[in-house]
Amino acid sequence: MGIPMLSSSRARAVCSDTSCVQRRQAWREGTVSSEQQTERVLQQLEHNVSILWTKHLDEREVSRKISSLQTTEALKNGSCIWHRRFQDTTGGWVDKWIWLGYAKTGHKTYRPLHLVLCQKQGETWITVLTVYDPSHSDGLWDQTFTQRMCWHTDPL
Ligand SMILES: [Zn+2]
Secondary structure, three states, X not given: OOOOOHHHHOOOOOOOOHXXXXXXXXXXXXOOOHHHXXXXXXXXXXXXXXXXXXXXXXXXXXXXXXXXXXXXXXXHHOEEEEEEEEEOOOOOEEEEEEEEEEEEEEOOEEEEEEEEEEEEOOOOEEEEEXXXXXXXXXXXXXXXXXXXXXXXXXXX
Protein backbone atom coordinates (compact mmCIF):
# COMPACT_ATOMS: atom_id res chain seq x y z
CA MET A 1 0.00 0.00 0.00
CA GLY A 2 2.44 2.64 -1.17
CA ILE A 3 5.25 1.10 0.83
CA PRO A 4 8.07 -0.12 -1.40
CA MET A 5 8.88 -3.79 -1.06
CA LEU A 6 12.48 -3.59 0.01
CA SER A 7 13.00 -7.32 -0.11
CA SER A 8 12.04 -7.58 -3.76
CA SER A 9 14.36 -4.76 -4.82
CA ARG A 10 17.10 -6.21 -2.61
CA ALA A 11 17.80 -2.74 -1.27
CA ARG A 12 19.92 -2.66 1.85
CA ALA A 13 19.12 -0.12 4.49
CA VAL A 14 21.94 2.06 5.70
CA CYS A 15 22.26 1.85 9.48
CA SER A 16 21.24 5.22 10.91
CA ASP A 17 22.85 4.74 14.32
CA THR A 18 25.01 7.82 15.09
CA SER A 19 28.25 5.91 15.52
CA CYS A 20 27.66 3.98 12.28
CA VAL A 21 26.96 7.24 10.42
CA GLN A 22 30.26 8.65 11.70
CA ARG A 23 32.17 5.51 10.85
CA ARG A 24 30.67 5.52 7.37
CA GLN A 25 32.04 9.02 6.79
CA ALA A 26 35.46 7.82 7.89
CA TRP A 27 35.05 4.74 5.69
CA ARG A 28 34.55 6.94 2.62
CA GLU A 29 38.00 8.46 3.12
CA GLY A 30 39.46 4.99 2.78
CA THR A 31 37.70 4.34 -0.51
CA VAL A 32 38.89 7.35 -2.53
CA SER A 33 42.09 5.80 -3.89
CA SER A 34 40.73 2.27 -4.39
CA GLU A 35 41.68 2.08 -8.08
CA GLN A 36 45.24 3.21 -7.44
CA GLN A 37 45.54 0.80 -4.53
CA THR A 38 44.21 -2.07 -6.65
CA GLU A 39 46.97 -1.34 -9.17
CA ARG A 40 49.57 -1.22 -6.42
CA VAL A 41 48.65 -4.63 -5.06
CA LEU A 42 48.07 -6.27 -8.46
CA GLN A 43 51.47 -5.09 -9.67
CA GLN A 44 53.10 -6.81 -6.73
CA LEU A 45 51.08 -9.99 -7.34
CA GLU A 46 52.13 -9.98 -11.00
CA HIS A 47 55.73 -9.84 -9.84
CA ASN A 48 55.09 -12.84 -7.61
CA VAL A 49 55.32 -11.03 -4.31
CA SER A 50 55.50 -13.46 -1.37
CA ILE A 51 52.25 -13.94 0.50
CA LEU A 52 52.31 -14.51 4.23
CA TRP A 53 49.27 -16.46 5.39
CA THR A 54 48.82 -15.90 9.10
CA LYS A 55 47.85 -18.64 11.55
CA HIS A 56 44.74 -16.62 12.36
CA LEU A 57 43.81 -16.85 8.70
CA ASP A 58 44.17 -20.63 8.72
CA GLU A 59 41.83 -20.85 11.69
CA ARG A 60 39.29 -18.56 10.05
CA GLU A 61 39.37 -20.51 6.82
CA VAL A 62 38.56 -23.67 8.72
CA SER A 63 35.79 -22.20 10.88
CA ARG A 64 34.22 -20.36 7.91
CA LYS A 65 34.57 -23.25 5.47
CA ILE A 66 36.68 -21.20 3.08
CA SER A 67 39.44 -23.18 1.37
CA SER A 68 42.95 -21.84 0.81
CA LEU A 69 42.32 -22.26 -2.91
CA GLN A 70 39.28 -20.00 -2.71
CA THR A 71 41.25 -17.39 -0.79
CA THR A 72 44.06 -17.50 -3.36
CA GLU A 73 41.57 -17.22 -6.23
CA ALA A 74 39.88 -14.19 -4.65
CA LEU A 75 43.26 -12.56 -4.04
CA LYS A 76 44.18 -12.91 -7.70
CA ASN A 77 40.91 -11.68 -9.23
CA GLY A 78 40.02 -9.13 -6.59
CA SER A 79 40.28 -5.40 -6.14
CA CYS A 80 40.72 -2.92 -3.33
CA ILE A 81 37.54 -1.55 -1.76
CA TRP A 82 39.19 0.28 1.13
CA HIS A 83 42.70 1.41 2.02
CA ARG A 84 44.40 3.13 4.89
CA ARG A 85 48.00 4.11 5.52
CA PHE A 86 48.97 4.58 9.15
CA GLN A 87 52.00 4.57 11.46
CA ASP A 88 52.52 1.64 13.80
CA THR A 89 53.94 1.94 17.33
CA THR A 90 57.52 1.98 16.00
CA GLY A 91 56.71 4.88 13.66
CA GLY A 92 56.86 2.74 10.51
CA TRP A 93 54.22 3.11 7.85
CA VAL A 94 51.73 0.32 7.30
CA ASP A 95 49.32 -0.11 4.40
CA LYS A 96 46.09 -1.96 5.07
CA TRP A 97 43.63 -2.99 2.38
CA ILE A 98 40.23 -4.63 2.30
CA TRP A 99 40.15 -6.68 -0.85
CA LEU A 100 37.05 -8.08 -2.57
CA GLY A 101 37.41 -11.09 -4.82
CA TYR A 102 35.32 -14.04 -5.94
CA ALA A 103 35.87 -17.77 -5.64
CA LYS A 104 34.21 -20.28 -7.92
CA THR A 105 32.07 -22.72 -5.96
CA GLY A 106 30.36 -24.56 -8.81
CA HIS A 107 29.08 -24.22 -12.32
CA LYS A 108 28.60 -20.46 -12.79
CA THR A 109 28.38 -19.93 -9.05
CA TYR A 110 30.78 -17.75 -7.14
CA ARG A 111 31.05 -16.62 -3.57
CA PRO A 112 32.33 -13.17 -2.59
CA LEU A 113 35.28 -13.06 -0.23
CA HIS A 114 36.82 -10.19 1.65
CA LEU A 115 40.53 -10.46 2.45
CA VAL A 116 42.24 -8.08 4.84
CA LEU A 117 45.78 -7.44 3.58
CA CYS A 118 48.61 -5.48 5.11
CA GLN A 119 52.19 -4.55 4.32
CA LYS A 120 54.69 -2.63 6.39
CA GLN A 121 57.00 -0.20 4.69
CA GLY A 122 60.06 -2.07 3.42
CA GLU A 123 58.43 -5.49 3.55
CA THR A 124 58.76 -7.50 0.35
CA TRP A 125 55.70 -9.59 1.14
CA ILE A 126 51.99 -9.03 1.65
CA THR A 127 50.33 -10.43 4.75
CA VAL A 128 46.81 -11.83 4.55
CA LEU A 129 45.37 -11.14 8.00
CA THR A 130 41.96 -12.69 7.61
CA VAL A 131 39.27 -13.77 5.17
CA TYR A 132 35.47 -13.86 5.46
CA ASP A 133 32.40 -14.14 3.27
CA PRO A 134 30.58 -10.77 3.47
CA SER A 135 27.33 -12.32 2.24
CA HIS A 136 27.16 -14.14 5.58
CA SER A 137 26.97 -10.94 7.61
CA ASP A 138 23.61 -9.55 6.62
CA GLY A 139 23.20 -5.79 6.90
CA LEU A 140 26.90 -4.97 7.28
CA TRP A 141 27.53 -4.52 3.55
CA ASP A 142 25.65 -3.24 0.55
CA GLN A 143 24.64 -5.71 -2.15
CA THR A 144 27.88 -5.23 -4.09
CA PHE A 145 29.91 -5.94 -0.90
CA THR A 146 32.00 -2.83 -1.60
CA GLN A 147 30.35 -0.41 0.83
CA ARG A 148 30.12 -0.96 4.53
CA MET A 149 26.71 0.00 5.92
CA CYS A 150 26.94 -0.84 9.60
CA TRP A 151 29.56 -1.51 12.28
CA HIS A 152 27.36 -3.14 14.92
CA THR A 153 28.99 -6.52 14.40
CA ASP A 154 32.62 -7.16 13.63
CA PRO A 155 33.02 -9.55 10.69
CA LEU A 156 36.72 -10.08 11.48
ZN1 LIG B 1 25.01 0.02 12.66
